[in-house]
Amino acid sequence: MRMRHSHRAALLSLFLLLGLCMLDAQTSDIYGVVSDSVTKQRIPFANVTVISTNRGAASNNVGFYLIPKLPPGTYELSASVIGFVRVVKSVTVRPGQSIEMNFLLPPTTIESKEVLVSGTRKSLELERSTSVHVLEKQDIKMIPVTAQQDLLQALKILPGIVSTSDVSSRFYVRGGAGDQNLFLFDGIRIYNPFHALGIFSVFNPNVVDNVEVYTGAFPPGFGGRLSSVVNIMTRDGRADRISARANVNLLSMEAEVEGPAIENSSWFLDVRRSLSSQTFNRIVGEDIPVSFFDGTFKMSLQPSGVQKFNLTILSSGDNLLSRDPDQPDYSWRNAGISISGTDLPTDRLFVQWQVYGSSYSATRDSKISTTITPASTSVKHYGIRTSATVYTGPKDLYYFGFEFASPALDYSFFNRIGTQQDIQSTFFEASAWARYQADIGDLQIDAGVHAELAPLLEGGQAWREIQPRLNLNYLAIGTWRVKASYGRFTQRMLTVGNEDDIISIFDAWIKVPSNLPPEQADHYVLGVSGYLTEETSLSLEGYHKHYGSLVVFNQDKILPSDPDYVQGKGNSDGVELMLRSRSSVIDLYGAYSLSWVKIDNEGLVYYPRYDRRHHINLMAIAHLVKGLNATLKWEFGSGFPFSETVGYFNRLTLDNGLPGRFELETGPPYMMLGEKNAARLPGYHRLDASVSYELNLAGFEIAVGADLLNLYDQKNIFYFDRTTGQRVNMLPFFPSVTLTVKR
């Protein structure tokens, strides 16, 4: 009887499957890529819609789209994205026959009678998820900068991102430490993406197409960091002709060449190097002889419509060579390479694969210094990554993928008692993920799991290593969406150093000590977003981030055998409000963050150095006349925590006291600090302005720009040297100019 039932069920399933296939055979898919008609570069996040229906799709991060299961008929498809002319094509769908339909969109700089699309390019991406921001090259260019445009400096206007100084592009996301941010440059992991004390990043905005910034609850596919992901995608070179561009500003000069190579290919080479350390000296207020260079090369090959191969190479270097023999020299290098490809091997299965490697090394040469010791560190990280998207239906998608990597970390240094140490660790990282997106009425579900396989195989705990990721999004009223997200994350490597250092020039990475579990955090996000008017959007998000495991100093270390680090905990809570208004005349942007971060070091609960209670960013970008833009930006941040000096006492060192006359030692003064980080520095505020003008002159595209930073010369405190009593302020009023010539 039971057998008969099971046979019946199997037959029924088979019929259902056949029926579904037959139904499928009656429908067809339309897929393709959306590209720039001039440069042939793929355009991510473009909207492809089937006119007069409610069907459509957004191109993914490499410009690919697929609209599955369209019934037979003749349709009009439109592809649109900000900055490009909308293109409409007619297509006839026949049963069971997939159609490749590629779009070439002319950029709006080309004269056209077509309607220009001025809607936001990344709205679909943003509407679906919490805690994600997408910046494009145009966004980055509009932000007033210190001497030269910088990607990471630009990110600081986003809510939830805090920087502790003007002179550092390092940042802290929603209460996370600086080493909890994952930087991906075309998939290459960059471990120390900073130039010149961190004033600028190695990411040249001119090679960037778009940047996804996940400030919390990031989706499956991203792992290994607790706080954020900065996923940078570079642009392609021009495929139509050779083009060159040169830029000079007070800090650096830059040259770029690009063009086609063989058929269906393009490349670009962008190199940049510092001009003079005089500008640095003005920025940081000290004579710091910094020099840097970076270069990016990319080659793209598109043999057929969907297939594409990329080669990206990044190299950067910094030297901080002091003329004083007592002051150490620093140098650090980044290098990375990525070979990637995309394909549609079967219907509805889009695959992206990548082989990558990155290297970071840094040295500190103490020269003749007796107080500073030499040190060196390096990270080598090689891996492969594959992800696939399965377009199963008009309302649902599957993603899955895996990544294998092998980071090798090395840190050589002299510790405080003068013993040379060499900490080496090479380990295996393997992760896999699956993700499902579906629309059920007004509810969008994005659910998945990210599994850290290597720790699981080594006996890691399943609750920690199998990490759920969930994002729900409900269209409540009109354009207003209610969103909720959750994710669990772990991190196995961290930077060492004194967490209270003001500027960390020398960042060394180590594996989490073997006596401790990996760092781990859970993110909970609840938000609402929508449009106040057709042009004005508002987003409000609240988050709670629980650090179940952090690596913190062992305050009770006494014996040499006692561990340096112990397991700590932490909590970060906050609310973020973002308001944007776009028009052809003026763009307005406002962001406010209210946050609390607390670290619990075995009962000692304190605010970390980057805990900022209130943070406001206001920006207005006026498009005055064609080619002329002006930006005004104001930032306010409440003061960062610090520990007050509550006195000194003469602390005996007992250097000659065992045995001896301990009582005759004067003892050096020892500074007593009050409750850890219980006091606050003064608040920070600054007004910046910039103007840029683009014109065509004798066949050259010329852009001139001027930036006026800290217009009212606010004296924002950078740090206070307690040993000298000297207060050091951040950037004073700082004007700079830039000139770009392109042909």
Add this chain to the structure above:
Amino acid sequence: MNTHQIQTSALIPKPSIVAACVMLLGFLSCDQPFDPRAALDQQMVLYALLSNDREAQYVRVEQNYMPQGADPNQDTSNTALPDVIVTLKESARLYRFRDTVLSRPDTSRYRSPMQMYVLSPFIPEHGKAYDVLAQSRSFGMAYASVVIPTAPTLDIAVSASGILQNPISHGPRELVQFSAQLSLLAKGYIARLYLYYDVLKGSEWVEERIELPLGTWKTDPNNFGLDMLYYPQMTASPATGLIGANFTNGFLQSIIKQLTTVQYLNNKIVYKWAVFAVLQADQNLFDYYTSIQEYRDPRSIRLDEPTYSKVNGGLGFAGAYTLDSLLVVLPENFPGNRQ
């Protein structure tokens, strides 16, 4: 159709408004005063280190301070607390310290003599617990407990006695081996070997001693030269209390050669004793000492500088150590003797 072009000229602020805003912000601009120093958190600073190697026990009682300027070394105001009653309590017995003044060996910062409290004659006994109490009218009471480790049992290997009788006749890599059963109350120890000798300087015989190193930082295992040397350091006591201490004969030979043929080439010299001395530290002393000595951890990657204190109601520390030794008398025909 995604046409989002609207007239927004009304949104553009007039230049006069912008100028007014900038002026307002300029008015707001100011150099906000900042001082990282809070009011002085006044505390008593107590230092006491009881030991059995002397008959006078000292306690220093001071106060913390807030210098006028940034450099605390510029502050030379006297920090000693003179109005304190310092006592030592052992079971039902109470000993009171008296105030005293000692001349200051290092006058680079403070020029005044050192004020402190002394209990003399007094030698703390092995195995006993003491409470150090400091009662001040203005600072209240600070106190700490110390436990004196019991006496260790020291021993020398038979082979070590033979080497010490005539080091020159033995190979340089041979070990002079000692052992000790430490007190279980000891949390740390230092085991040292001294060579005592008398040297004739002018018309007077002067007793001197020299400590044998544990080794050299030079990597050549046959190098027993007397540079880049390292010496025994405070080490945590093992749970069993049983320790071994090995000294290399090569360094003993080098020291004798250095003293006899270089340093005191023209002096009469008589080698008297080899003394194996073991210092036992109680918990407070060991914890304080290792924390101010960066945990004495060669593998540590910590860069911070914490402090340690177990003084209730104050800062500083109160601890104890014992010093016990095993003396080996050297023969009259010890190599290098010149009478």
